[in-house]
Amino acid sequence: MKTHKASKSAGKVTKSKHVNKKRLLKTFGLLLGLLLVVALGLFLIQQYNSTYPTEGIAGKAYSDLSSEQKQMYWGCYKEKGCGILLKEAQANKNYASYRTCSKDCHAQALSYSPQQDYCQDSDGLDYFTVGNVTSNFYLKGKEDYCLEINGKNYLFEGKCVNNKAQFVQKNCAEMGEYGCEGGKCVEKGKLSNAVDTLVIVNSDDFPDLTVDKVDAVFQLAEGYWLFPKTQTKFNILGVKYYSFSKKDWKKWLTEYFLQGDKIYPEYIVIFEKEPIYGGYQSQYELEYMLNFYDLSEEIIYCNEFKPSLEEYGGAVIPATLVDYGHKFAACGYNEDYTQIISDKGLCKGEETSCIWKNGYQMCSNMQDSFYAQNTNYFTANTIVHELLHSYANDSIELEHFSTPCAYNKLGWNPEFSFDYYLQELDAIEPFDDIIQEYANICPYVWQQFIGSQQICDKEE
Numbered sequence: 001m002k003t004h005k006a007s008k009s010a011g012k013v014t015k016s017k018h019v020n021k022k023r024l025l026k027t028f029g030l031l032l033g034l035l036l037v038v039a040l041g042l043f044l045i046q047q048y049n050s051t052y053p054t055e056g057i058a059g060k061a062y063s064d065l066s067s068e069q070k071q072m073y074w075g076c077y078k079e080k081g082c083g084i085l086l087k088e089a090q091a092n093k094n095y096a097s098y099r100t101c102s103k104d105c106h107a108q109a110l111s112y113s114p115q116q117d118y119c120q121d122s123d124g125l126d127y128f129t130v131g132n133v134t135s136n137f138y139l140k141g142k143e144d145y146c147l148e149i150n151g152k153n154y155l156f157e158g159k160c161v162n163n164k165a166q167f168v169q170k171n172c173a174e175m176g177e178y179g180c181e182g183g184k185c186v187e188k189g190k191l192s193n194a195v196d197t198l199v200i201v202n203s204d205d206f207p208d209l210t211v212d213k214v215d216a217v218f219q220l221a222e223g224y225w226l227f228p229k230t231q232t233k234f235n236i237l238g239v240k241y242y243s244f245s246k247k248d249w250k251k252w253l254t255e256y257f258l259q260g261d262k263i264y265p266e267y268i269v270i271f272e273k274e275p276i277y278g279g280y281q282s283q284y285e286l287e288y289m290l291n292f293y294d295l296s297e298e299i300i301y302c303n304e305f306k307p308s309l310e311e312y313g314g315a316v317i318p319a320t321l322v323d324y325g326h327k328f329a330a331c332g333y334n335e336d337y338t339q340i341i342s343d344k345g346l347c348k349g350e351e352t353s354c355i356w357k358n359g360y361q362m363c364s365n366m367q368d369s370f371y372a373q374n375t376n377y378f379t380a381n382t383i384v385h386e387l388l389h390s391y392a393n394d395s396i397e398l399e400h401f402s403t404p405c406a407y408n409k410l411g412w413n414p415e416f417s418f419d420y421y422l423q424e425l426d427a428i429e430p431f432d433d434i435i436q437e438y439a440n441i442c443p444y445v446w447q448q449f450i451g452s453q454q455i456c457d458k459e460e
């Protein structure tokens, strides 16, 4: 880079030897006057040049404006291009247009008078309650909400600050094992992996069915079927004894719930005599039943194992009627089992004889069946079988193993018989075949039961 040296001779002044004193004074006065004019001009320019905020215009200073009015001013300033006018003014020393622009914006800002701010929050800063904030911005109210940001779920908790709504971002996990659900922090991972079951015994049918006996049959149901297939247990909430001749079980149950005992079960097992089938699926329509009564509060029901079939809509609890100690493969159709001769259909052919087993007449072709070993086995199977019906997609077929389910869902070849497949497919011990192993429910329904599991907020 080249450097430039200033010439030293450039500043030299040649002095005049003839000096006129009068002329000198005149020139000095003129210069002084000029200097004053320039100084005054510079001062005025300085005044004009100072940008608006410090300057008082229209009787009210910028600093007196409210923050909304200031925002209003700068919005107008930008919109009208006052900034550009200022630059032009600085270049050509003419501030008239800039001054008009700025003045107009100030007037506009002054004329802005916002309505009185209001804000109301139903829960304050409560992370465990879903609150609702109403303000002039959220006229219809806005609830606390959960939002996922970068894979993390945060709570946005509404609050009022200076009569304005604000949403505070809260990580529920900071407080321990909590997560955000439905606009509040809830305890995480509260899966019990157990079907909370309420047992009702028809005391007319089974006056001697003790809690111990009920426990025993549920242990079989859990041990043979529910746990090995789903890693889920039964949790018996209680055993209630009601006389069904006085009132049906749904009415008994409704009265029980209305007593204020609000631990709603996930499954209801009713022991009642059912000699033909050994049990059938039912449902308790919680909302429908309780709404017959004068209910002031909303029913909040959550089943850890959400049923697929909710025919009545609303809160429905899967239920079943089970024949305790069901006489598996009993001869004949008579309810008192007095018919000795095996009946067509039940014992599969007239040639099938009846034998005494477990204290009753049993079709001889079934005497070696797993179910024939202990009358509790079929009862236990029925408890699980009927539970699973609520997790089928088909409310008509209910997806028994023997229905088209096996062909449709397992891809069986329709050219081969059902019995062929039963013999081909090995069942695990101690079951005779895979129908027993799956409690006669299509395997996909078992998968749906597992998939139905959800975290319920038990606080509600």
Ligand SMILES: [Zn+2]
Pocket: 385, 386, 389, 398, 400
């Ligand atoms: Zn069934």
